Amino acid sequence: MEQDKTTTSTIGHWVTNSQVPRPVFIFACLILLMAGIKAITGGWVANQPASIATAIGDGLMSVFHDDKGLKNMTLIFTKDGRNNEGSVELRDVGAGLGALIFGGTPRVGGKLYFQNYQHSSGVILNGGPLDIELSNATTETQKAGRYKVQGSVSASGSNQPVYVQLDFISPAETYGVEQLSGNVTINGKTTPIQP
Amino acid sequence: MIPASESHTANAPSATARSGFFLSGTLTNDLTIAALGAMAGSAVSYLFLLVKLGFAGAVFVYGCKIVMYWGLLQVGRLYQLTWVRRGASLLLLTKLIGLLPFVITGFTASVATWLTGILEAIGIMITFIDIWGLRRTVNQPLVTAVVVGFVAELFIGAMELLPQPVFYLVKSANVGLLAWLFYEIITQNSPSRSSR
Numbered sequence: 007m008e009q010d011k012t013t014t015s016t017i018g019h020w021v022t023n024s025q026v027p028r029p030v031f032i033f034a035c036l037i038l039l040m041a042g043i044k045a046i047t048g049g050w051v052a053n054q055p056a057s058i059a060t061a062i063g064d065g066l067m068s069v070f071h072d073d074k075g076l077k078n079m080t081l082i083f084t085k086d087g088r089n090n091e092g093s094v095e096l097r098d099v100g101a102g103l104g105a106l107i108f109g110g111t112p113r114v115g116g117k118l119y120f121q122n123y124q125h126s127s128g129v130i131l132n133g134g135p136l137d138i139e140l141s142n143a144t145t146e147t148q149k150a151g152r153y154k155v156q157g158s159v160s161a162s163g164s165n166q167p168v169y170v171q172l173d174f175i176s177p178a179e180t181y182g183v184e185q186l187s188g189n190v191t192i193n194g195k196t197t198p199i200q201p
Numbered sequence: 202m203i204p205a206s207e208s209h210t211a212n213a214p215s216a217t218a219r220s221g222f223f224l225s226g227t228l229t230n231d232l233t234i235a236a237l238g239a240m241a242g243s244a245v246s247y248l249f250l251l252v253k254l255g256f257a258g259a260v261f262v263y264g265c266k267i268v269m270y271w272g273l274l275q276v277g278r279l280y281q282l283t284w285v286r287r288g289a290s291l292l293l294l295t296k297l298i299g300l301l302p303f304v305i306t307g308f309t310a311s312v313a314t315w316l317t318g319i320l321e322a323i324g325i326m327i328t329f330i331d332i333w334g335l336r337r338t339v340n341q342p343l344v345t346a347v348v349v350g351f352v353a354e355l356f357i358g359a360m361e362l363l364p365q366p367v368f369y370l371v372k373s374a375n376v377g378l379l380a381w382l383f384y385e386i387i388t389q390n391s392p393s394r395s396s397r
Contacts, residue, residue, distance in 0.1 A: 027384040029237060030377050033380065034374075037247055037373040037374075041370055043251060045366075
């Protein structure tokens with residue numbers, strides 16, 4: 007069947023000896039291209055305060071995205087969660103009883119730790135804990151949570167711990183980081199982050 | 202395993218004999234849609250690593266998964282592989298249960314997510330172990346690679362052995378191989394190759 011040229015008509019003449027169907031070949035090239043982009047951007051982009059802030063936000067959301075227990079927030083007692091790679095952990099997530107007893111805005115808090123978390127921007131985060139406070143930011147149009155992050159973390163490119171104070175909103179469907187604001191302090195220099 | 206695969210060889214498929222068997226007319230159409238759908242979904246889910254695509258992207262990937270499993274069901278029906286048929290049906294059912302967390306939250310959604318994970322693993326084991334029988338009728342190294350790839354993916358995913366970008370590469374490679382298998386089945390069953 008290797009000699010039957012009519013059956014290889016779907017294959018480009020530049021891969022004549024292979025029997026890979028052309029759509030599969032295109033698909034493989036596309037995936038390798040994206041893997042290449044990922045590899046390059048993963049270790050290349052400089053450590054800007056904005057990318058550190060985004061990395062922390064994305065790291066936190068990766069826990070909510072990957073951890074099936076936390077995903078639906080069925081909190082009865084405190085709960086730990088972590089992301090797929092095990093590089094971000096959220097410990098002691100718990101809800102205050104105040105909202106249940108006295109009525110009011112329910113709040114959830116926890117502590118965020120990083121272990122060699124590599125963000126797509128190239129930032130590598132380590133350490134913690136960062137204090138997390140989660141509250142409901144659901145509007146008529148979308149379900150969302152508001153996250154407040156505060157504490158010190160070590161980031162690649164900075165020899166001192168980076169102190170952050172961040173505030174962002176994440177829609178329940180996308181786990182994206184939106185309207186990110188706050189302050190990032192690197193080596194004593196504070197940079198405000200605007201949404 | 203061996204007697205089973207011999208019985209598969211005995212039931213050589215006659216794609217043209219059964220009309221009304223394929224949803225889009227012919228085997229070629231059906232499996233082309235399944236292969237293209239599977240690859241499109243896989244490419245988009247890899248793209249998720251690079252850019253945030255949002256809810257529409259997630260729904261698209263989900264739909265493509267359904268198309269891929271439906272292609273497997275058609276392969277099972279074509280070669281009369283009972284367990285591929287059952288496994289693929291189970292996978293399709295899993296995808297329906299998996300829709301629940303999109304619309305509801307809370308305890309029911311947690312149960313649905315948990316159930317989806319387990320049933321999908323069972324479905325993939327059943328389906329791809331029975332596809333092993335196709336080694337006699339279709340390209341042997343290709344079928345071997347598909348089976349080994351999917352079962353390995355299941356274990357790598359469960360044990361969290363690889364970092365996420367590498368694991369996604371494994372998943373994409375598996376989808377690529379499966380699409381290739383679909384094309385191979387199309388080529389084997391097209392009328393011009395009846396001499397085979």
